Amino acid sequence: MAIKIQMPKMSDTMEEGRIIKWLKKEGDRVQPGEVIAEIETDKANMDMEAYDEGILLKIVAKEGTRVPLGGLIAILGSEGEDISSLLGGTNSEKEGGSVSSSSMKDETKSMIATVNKSIDNRIKSSPLARKIAKEKGIDLNQIHGSGPSGRIIKRDVDLAASGQKSPESHKIKSQEGFTDVPLTMMRETIARRLTRSNVEAPHFYLTVEVKMDDAIAFREALNSFDENLKISFNDIIVKACATALKIHPEVNAAFLGDKIRLFSDVHIGIAVAIEEGLITPVIRDVDKKSLRQVSIEAKDLALRARERKLNPDEYNGSTFTVSNLGMFDVEEFTAIINPPEAAILAVGSIIEKPVVEGGTIKKGNRMRMTLSSDHRVVDGAVAARFMQTLRRILENPAVLSL
Template structure:
């Protein structure tokens, strides 16, 4: 019997992906574990391995196809002993992917989207209608189809993956609190509900989703900008995901900011001594070369261990208190940015942190990071000092409760013992989720960070 090869879900929130390249062609023998294709998600390119043995009878979705839904048939494998031509001829034709929505499409024309996807699936009506339904009045609830999950009369939006997970776990999807765009229930909400968190009481009112600023229509674009004065560059999956997550962050997380100045003179001296003492290989290259950012990551990790009440994530069901300091570090890449995570950074050596960051940065720019290497974490560091930025504020990346924005190190006049001296100073700003980290707690955390930066020998203990 022919075996269908399906579009895999490469992360819990993935709903669509781009089929970048086929590494096998029709008629090729395939063994279990063979890499047969490359799939592009919003932030990475992943290899797909075959789970069965046989002959690739038919490629249904050609390479270069974008927005292929998860679990769609992308190819057919003829098992050993089967007629390859018959298996290929009997393969069902996949539905042609829909063209990407217009860049100027209004939100009313879009379906709700799940976090981490370039677009959501539009729910089809149960049967076609010959006459268009009358448009509901502004503010009136949307009509609910028979069998559609509802809560207090309101339709519950959920991703297909979340619905399937809830059904398998025996959870009423209408009781799960959604944290996706427009309050949509996504996979991580169901995972949280399995442990008893994020469930609404039966009488609870549905939470309103964040308001999304409307996109400009074609008519508005033409009215504002002369024709020929601009070029339309379609959004890729990464840019859409960044926009979704940061909109969610700024509209659902109450931010506040704490700024402090750190004296880098001792750190720079220690860095110079450590780099000078680094062992060299046979070619004379040092085994490591520490950057200021490596010290910043280490200092933030230890500071979270010293102030454990700030090493948390907010959830509706309760506060997650993390045992380790998993530090996400913002890395710029073509089309956006990504935050690979240094796991248990409080126990990692500075040379290990340096090596990991060099590896992450290289693979991030090539879009070769695995989802587990950039998902999760307990906080993040965003450093724009190399661009000469003195200070700035960064947007919290859920599920983190904090993010540290790091400015450039520069010589400034300071007052010490009543005298004006020159010191190398660095301004850092901590963005905090006020639901999880109060002002005094945030001040304690950034104070612990300053102490470690100004006394780097304390990171070695």
């Protein structure tokens, strides 16, 4: 029996996907576990794997086509099978339009999506391009990619093998002295979600300055015990946030239109800058983990985020987000809330400066933090108490060892 292959949901914010490359052509036999297509989502480029065996009878969505969730992209079945009834729907369905949720649930069981595993994680390239390059002994570092966001595709490798140059990528150069760069789906999603957040969520901001001298000594003491473990200041801040959120659960919340959801679990997203934009891998149950566990997990998630190796469940489901630009010598900034969360913490750098304590001028280390809150969920006094608690924890970091 023929099966409709439909665009699956690969992240909780995904609304559509773009077919980057078909790795199988019509008439090819497909085995379970084989990658048949590359799909660009709002979070990453993903491989689509077959879940069943069959013949790829029809490719409905061509390369470069955007398809909404549940939209028809291909048909898998037996050789010679009549598929006219499956293609007899509306024009929108034939071109990748939406279908009923029950149909989508039943018929997308034939597909699963896994994160694209790159052989050379520094180079954006399709699996087929890497396979051909390996067979022909071609160095991908020497190839200019013409796919989306400079991705190396099969055509680029074939041209390199024949001694020709790849065509220009999707950047559009102008004679007037500027370059137009088409938006990737990730950048489109960032633009859409953050614009919506900035317009719909009534942001307000609270900034506090934290004495970081004890936190500096605390970190140095921890790191001196194990040369293989390097606790970062961000690790300490993330753990401190989790502790404060358990004390002030009103901040560990989300606005859901007709209700406010208070989360019992603390899942903190850590903002990580990648080439295509920004992604927030999630450390789950931070309040239940040791500082050591948080540090190890944070480094692993950040590394795999930059290598585009995260699984969808590793960047979805955060209840609070921390964005730290301190490593860029940014002293203070405000961040836009990651919807539907109720708040996000923006962390600046630690500054050594003269401070007045007890009427005496002395040298001190200070760090400024700004909490952006959604006033539909969090009131000013609630946010202020949360920031007081967070500052108290960071100024007495030994409590994080309890």
